[in-house]
Amino acid sequence: MDIRHNRLQKVARLHWYNVVDPVTKLLLALFLTLLSFQLTDLYFEAGLVLISLILLLLSRLSVATLHAVSFSLFLIATMILIQGLFNSQNAHPLVTILSITFYQEGVLYALTMGARILIIIFSIGFFMNTTTVSENATYLESVGMPYNQVYLLMSVCYILPQIQQNLKKIQFAEKARGINPQKTLIQKLRSLLPIMIPLIIKTFDQSINRSITLQLRGFNSPERTIAAPMYHYFKTKLSHYFLVLMIIILIGCKLWQIIKNFL
Amino acid sequence: MKAKNINDQDSRFSTWKIHLTVATTTLIPAAVGINYIAKALAEGLKLPLWLGSLGTFLASMLAGPTAGAISGFINNVIYGLTLSPVSTVYAITSIGIGIAVGILFHRGWFQNAKRVFVSAIIIALVSTIISTPLNVIFWGGQTGVAWGDAIFATMIGNHINIWLASFTDEFVLDLLDKFAVAYLAFLIYRQLPQRMINYFKDNQ
Incomplete structure (x- = not known):
């Protein structure tokens, strides 16, 4: 207190x-x-x-x-x-x-x-x-918004940097393999696939892991302690x-x- | 490439399930992230497309129209609150796209390349019908893409109705964008491991 x-x-x-x-x-x-x-x-x-x-x-x-x-x-x-x-x-x-x-x-x-x-x-x-993200999250939960909806909104802000980091790694790996810049629209769209497919699979894999972790930690439990708002x-x-x-x-x-x- | 029937007719997910499971709750932020990244990649490659609905397409295909609609909605809200405030209103368009993709996928319209072609036209139409009034209200009918706006300016210059000019401007852009996104989503979905597809379907 x-x-x-x-x-x-x-x-x-x-x-x-x-x-x-x-x-x-x-x-x-x-x-x-x-x-x-x-x-x-x-x-x-x-x-x-x-x-x-x-x-x-x-x-x-x-x-x-x-x-x-x-x-x-x-x-x-x-x-x-x-x-x-x-x-x-x-x-x-x-x-x-x-x-x-x-x-x-x-x-x-x-x-x-x-x-x-x-x-x-x-x-x-x-x-x-x-x-801030955490201020919004605690406030929304304290005013009665369901916690899974709060999680949905706020987790995006935390997941984005993680996906961007994955993207950089994959782009770096593709460059190291010698993928050249493309000229036509079709070539450019095709060049997206070697980057997008591993990125999307990795992103969904991470969300499966996150989902399992949340389930194990009792995310759906009805008994929850609501955090107090950050400010008065x-x-x-x-x-x-x-x-x-x-x-x-x-x-x-x-x-x-x-x-x-x-x- | 591992070929598989991408549309199980005995889909285990309920098309209109509103209740959010933990799996869907974690899938939606990932889909929003994919939307963000796809858009950034399109801008980086200087493509005349947005590609910003790729995650919404995939979420609808994996977990049904509700998940897709929520992904699209949150994508625009977050995008609006961080980068472009006006894009928040286009959340309605994203909801429409998510629902359209979910229904089309559920009914087998993403089974092969020919069907994806028809789906892309339908999704582009849905997107255009919802976006046109928003374009007229917020941007005087423009879309903000130079060559689309050039068509708009030409039509307005020839005294064509602003609604028709704006609809054409949006439809031309949407058609190209939705073709690209629909085929990308189709190809990517075929590459996803079966255990991943099953996980999201089983956890609905």
């Missing part, structure tokens, strides 16, 4: 986002996403992008988030290009570059879509950067109820808009 108390004190000194539970963070991401789909005004969208960006910057930036942003910015740029030129609603010219005219309607549509994408990336990025979270139920209510209202509004269009 003392140990946990000390750990909580240590955590409390660390970061503000440690007192927000993982489910609240995910619900917040869902709420911001749904709100961005409810709004159609670009200024509001920009406001939401700013809010989610601040949320992300107040936590910490990871390389994965930066990769996701750079990939999406490229796609948003192609969206502006395609929609600005070819959107069926295009009527009012916005700008002409080298005799190519971009239209207001298409560019606005692409920017709105782009803003929504950024809101999703920033809000999910906030969740990603502020929670702030007003979890209140935040869950509030965010779920807001999400229901937003979904209701969207459905009402769709129904109204048919009436």
Whole structure:
């Protein structure tokens, strides 16, 4: 108890986002996403992008988030290009570059879509950067999620590095045997087989071993000790109820808009 | 190559079993890992394909559509939470792929190369039908693959309906991808040791 108390004190000194539970963070991401789909005004969208960006910057930036942003910015740029030129609603010219005219309607549509994408990336990025696999696992089990489902979700995060390690070994062995890079699509697909077959057999073999080990250790036993959550979270139920209510209202509004269009 | 009847008509797994056994619980993360690695290999070889559903195909073939659907779903959720948040919504497509593969395999549509051809078309159609609305909602109809988007841009430029343009963009890519994945899964499954296939079937 003392140990946990000390750990909580240590955590409390660390970061503000440690007192927000993982489910609240995910619900917040869902709420911001749904709100961005409810709004159609670009200024509001920009406001939401700013809010989610601040949320992300107040936590910490990871390389994965930066990769996701750079990939999406490229796609948003192609969206502006395609929609600005070819959107069926295009009527009012916005700008002409080298005799190519971009239209207001298409560019606005692409920017709105782009803003929504950024809101999703920033809000999910906030969740990603502020929670750990073990924190999520213990929290989900403590709130009543069946342990085999928790295991399913969390074990992926631990198994991936193991598979990547196997892949490197097999690729190294194949290179040592002198497999050359292929040129045509069929050749490339064929060259995958000598790597994929041993990798997949080894991966499934390891999962059989894991399954036997879990069975021997009584994975299916109904008597289990649930681990205590890692942090002391702030007003979890209140935040869950509030965010779920807001999400229901937003979904209701969207459905009402769709129904109204048919009436 | 050891040839064997890859589709036991007296399959010992129940097609729609929801209860997760320990064997399935450990198979699903492995399938998700295979999806990840296959996608990374495709990117590394600069293939114009994703190959990111190979693990889902194998999980459906080994343990039924439910295992495949869960593998696909978790794959997109994990991928979305670590690399590309928007891909989380495509979890619905992965569920559809997992279910389609499981049913087709169970009904003998992965027995030989000719049947795999038909299965690949059906799976590509399922994937396209589910993905097109998501593409329109999130990406204005684009798929994010340059040559597919070039088709989309050409069709939009010729005043063709955005839904039809997006469907064509997605279907062209999906068809090629699902052909590659279906044949890879077919060939890999034939190479799996019989004890491995039996283990996952017996533990359903």
